[in-house]
Amino acid sequence: MKRPxxxxxxxxxxxxxxxxxxxxxxxxxxxxxxxxxxSFTKSGxxxxxxxxxxxxxxxxxxxxxxxxxxxxLAIYGISMLVLVFVIGFILATLIDQKVxxxxxxxxxxxxxxxxxxxxxGLVWQWILNPEFGIQSIVRDLGWKSFTFDPLYTxxxxxxxxxxxxxxxxxxxxxxxxxxxLRGIDQDIxxxxxxxxxxxxxxxxxxxxxxxxxVFITTLVLVVSGIxxxxxxxxxxxxxxxxxxxxxxxxxxxxxxxxxxxxxxxFAASTMMLVTVALIVIPWAMLEFGGKKNG
Amino acid sequence: xxxxxxxxxxxTLICAVxxxxxxxxxxxxxxxxxxEAAAVAEFAKAFDATGNHWxxxxxxxxxxxxxxxxxxxxxxxxxxxxxxxxGRQAEELIQAGLLRDITDIAEAQGWKDIVNPPTLLxxxxxxxxxxxxxxxxxxxxxxxxxxxxxEDAGLPVPTNWDEFVxxxxxxxxxxxxPLAMGQQGWQQSGAFNVMMATLVPQEIYLAVYKDKxxxxxxxxxxxxxxxxxxxxxxxxxxxxxxxxxxATNLVITAQAGGQIMGDWAQxxxxxxxxxxxxxxxxxxxxxxxxxxxxxxxxxxFPVLKDEAQIAAQGELAALLLKPEVQVxxxxxxxxxxxxxxxxxxxxxxxxxxxxALLAEGKILPSTGQLITPDTSNQINTLFAEFFADPSMTPxxxxxxxxxxxxxxx
Numbered sequence: 226m227k228r229p230x231x232x233x234x235x236x237x238x239x240x241x242x243x244x245x246x247x248x249x250x251x252x253x254x255x256x257x258x259x260x261x262x263x264s265f266t267k268s269g270x271x272x273x274x275x276x277x278x279x280x281x282x283x284x285x286x287x288x289x290x291x292x293x294x295x296x297x298l299a300i301y302g303i304s305m306l307v308l309v310f311v312i313g314f315i316l317a318t319l320i321d322q323k324v325x326x327x328x329x330x331x332x333x334x335x336x337x338x339x340x341x342x343x344x345x346g347l348v349w350q351w352i353l354n355p356e357f358g359i360q361s362i363v364r365d366l367g368w369k370s371f372t373f374d375p376l377y378t379x380x381x382x383x384x385x386x387x388x389x390x391x392x393x394x395x396x397x398x399x400x401x402x403x404x405x406l407r408g409i410d411q412d413i414x415x416x417x418x419x420x421x422x423x424x425x426x427x428x429x430x431x432x433x434x435x436x437x438x439v440f441i442t443t444l445v446l447v448v449s450g451i452x453x454x455x456x457x458x459x460x461x462x463x464x465x466x467x468x469x470x471x472x473x474x475x476x477x478x479x480x481x482x483x484x485x486x487x488x489x490x491f492a493a494s495t496m497m498l499v500t501v502a503l504i505v506i507p508w509a510m511l512e513f514g515g516k517k518n519g
Numbered sequence: 520x521x522x523x524x525x526x527x528x529x530x531t532l533i534c535a536v537x538x539x540x541x542x543x544x545x546x547x548x549x550x551x552x553x554x555e556a557a558a559v560a561e562f563a564k565a566f567d568a569t570g571n572h573w574x575x576x577x578x579x580x581x582x583x584x585x586x587x588x589x590x591x592x593x594x595x596x597x598x599x600x601x602x603x604x605x606g607r608q609a610e611e612l613i614q615a616g617l618l619r620d621i622t623d624i625a626e627a628q629g630w631k632d633i634v635n636p637p638t639l640l641x642x643x644x645x646x647x648x649x650x651x652x653x654x655x656x657x658x659x660x661x662x663x664x665x666x667x668x669x670e671d672a673g674l675p676v677p678t679n680w681d682e683f684v685x686x687x688x689x690x691x692x693x694x695x696x697p698l699a700m701g702q703q704g705w706q707q708s709g710a711f712n713v714m715m716a717t718l719v720p721q722e723i724y725l726a727v728y729k730d731k732x733x734x735x736x737x738x739x740x741x742x743x744x745x746x747x748x749x750x751x752x753x754x755x756x757x758x759x760x761x762x763x764x765x766a767t768n769l770v771i772t773a774q775a776g777g778q779i780m781g782d783w784a785q786x787x788x789x790x791x792x793x794x795x796x797x798x799x800x801x802x803x804x805x806x807x808x809x810x811x812x813x814x815x816x817x818x819x820f821p822v823l824k825d826e827a828q829i830a831a832q833g834e835l836a837a838l839l840l841k842p843e844v845q846v847x848x849x850x851x852x853x854x855x856x857x858x859x860x861x862x863x864x865x866x867x868x869x870x871x872x873x874x875a876l877l878a879e880g881k882i883l884p885s886t887g888q889l890i891t892p893d894t895s896n897q898i899n900t901l902f903a904e905f906f907a908d909p910s911m912t913p914x915x916x917x918x919x920x921x922x923x924x925x926x927x928x
Contacts (some may be wrong), residue, residue, distance in 0.1 A: 467907025468903055484892050
């Protein structure tokens with residue numbers, strides 16, 4: 226019997242996938258290659274092929290604002306990642322204790338996620354404003370020397386942004402974690418109780434390892450949110466005070482559109498891509514490559 | 520009753536007839552503060568009177584607006600006309616052939632003879648062709664002072680920068696902010712450039728920004744300017760506002776002693792009903808060197824395909840420099856008109872000072888005409904950092920400034 230041609234197997238599915246494949250190739254891969262190529266040129270307001278070698282990269286890495294941006298993203302990224310998981314998981318376990326009005330609590334905690342980063346940024350800009358935010362309320366209560374104005378202190382301004390980011394993002398992590406916890410078979414809890422294992426140990430050593438898929442989904446969502454951090458900064462601080470809360474994505478945007486220096490913007494976005502690739506590729510190899518051996 | 524009915528019919532007919540020729544032209548600009556919006560409404564009114572329709576597309580903030588304008592033009596979705604600061608910002612758009620050559624209109628209207636100072640038209644000209652219609656002259660070199668703030672502090676109103684610096688401690692003791700400064704790089708670097716143009720000889724300004732001479736930029740005279748900028752930083756340390764008009768508002772409400780800002784601040788004082796000379800003072804050139812730069816705004820017209828739109832563009836371009844439009848617009852805007860042959864006697868005391876300086880030819884090219892947006896963006900970043908971080912010494916800042924000037928084109 227003649228074997229059917231491999232090419233025509235699942236033909237309808239393949240045809241249906243063509244638009245997505247084309248989009249993927251041209252828009253994502255093509256756009257990426259184009260950006261990288263033009264990052265070696267002296268493009269100003271408009272792209273033009275005037276080669277300057279590594280000049281754009283040399284300038285990028287000698288620019289203080291870029292270095293501050295990278296540092297801020299690292300501080301924000303690591304703190305966000307750790308705290309959002311800890312807070313999200315703790316909230317989820319608390320809600321999981323079969324509390325009354327669970328729906329109400331869940332809605333309240335998830336609600337900030339329904340707001341855009343722009344709204345979040347503005348709200349927290351007001352809350353952290355020393356003249357009519359937390360500081361003034363506490364001072365009105367009697368603590369005259371109380372000072373809490375992170376957004377006006379360059380050294381800690383990025384943590385002011387972090388607070389807003391956590392407020393907005395924790396709800397989502399909590400809901401995902403809660404879904405994961407509810408997916409754990411009740412029999413496991415019963416077995417653990419029979420063995421006399423305390424609840425916190427059960428969570429830490431039995432439940433969390435079982436929730437691995439949920440953790441990975443959440444990780445991808447949170448990390449992609451961190452790398453593209455832009456709108457929160459623009460709404461909350463505008464990169465200030467000074468350059469204290471600048472982030473790479475904002476540097477790219479400002480170079481491309483405010484400074485009309487596309488080459489510099491492309492160089493910066495290429496560096497962002499390289500950084501993400503450096504983190505994602507080893508992780509993906511561990512995650513997906515290891516299975517063949519194991 | 521019947522006459523009213525007839526009248527209505529006639530009006531409707533006229534509307535219908537004019538509507539047939541009316542063309543909607545989308546005009547983009549970043550004039551959104553109170554005084555600015557009132558001024559741009561004058562253009563819209565004059566343009567609508569020609570039977571066309573001005574579709575107002577205002578975007579808050581110059582930087583954001585420029586980004587949208589450029590990406591729409593380069594992306595193949597151009598608007599009918601847009602406001603820009605003339606100078607080097609539009610250079611590349613012109614080179615790429617994306618902007619309409621309006622030399623024919625300029626010649627028909629005789630712009631060469633009426634535009635004063637002629638450098639304004641030069642800033643619109645590339646290879647002998649004219650690409651923009653200058654609409655006003657804006658100068659940065661002004662110090663705005665609140666009379667009430669100084670009265671409250673028990674001081675006479677200063678007449679120059681040094682007296683103002685000397686008055687700062689007394690202002691602070693009276694609970695006033697000495698110098699209002701919006702926490703945005705362009706305002707901070709703008710104030711620095713004003714000091715550069717006025718506190719040291721004019722050759723320094725030109726050597727740094729026109730010739731890009733790193734030795735002068737690192738020299739003693741510029742070091743003085745950086746010291747003055749450090750004074751300004753100390754005086755504005757408690758200024759937490761962002762937008763320039765919020766900072767101007769601190770001066771209007773006498774919460775702050777003064778502000779270094781371009782003459783567009785004038786429009787805010789006017790909207791607040793303040794009178795120059797009695798409620799507030801304006802010192803051109805910070806009261807030290809009376810000298811103004813001739814930056815300003817201009818309208819550019821992207822290349823379009825639609826014939827009717829092109830005709831509407833032409834009508835708008837011709838209209839912008841008409842004497843009555845110039846007077847109405849500039850009085851509201853607080854800027855100086857681009858032609859010297861019109862009657863500005865209704866202008867207030869501050870504008871009269873500006874007009875007099877212009878007539879005497881005490882003018883400088885603006886930084887926007889001398890350096891690229893890339894360089895000015897780097898300088899903005901430097902001063903955003905300098906003003907936010909009191910631990911950054913003037914010497915450090917000057918070192919960074921020199922390296923920016925070295926690589927400037």
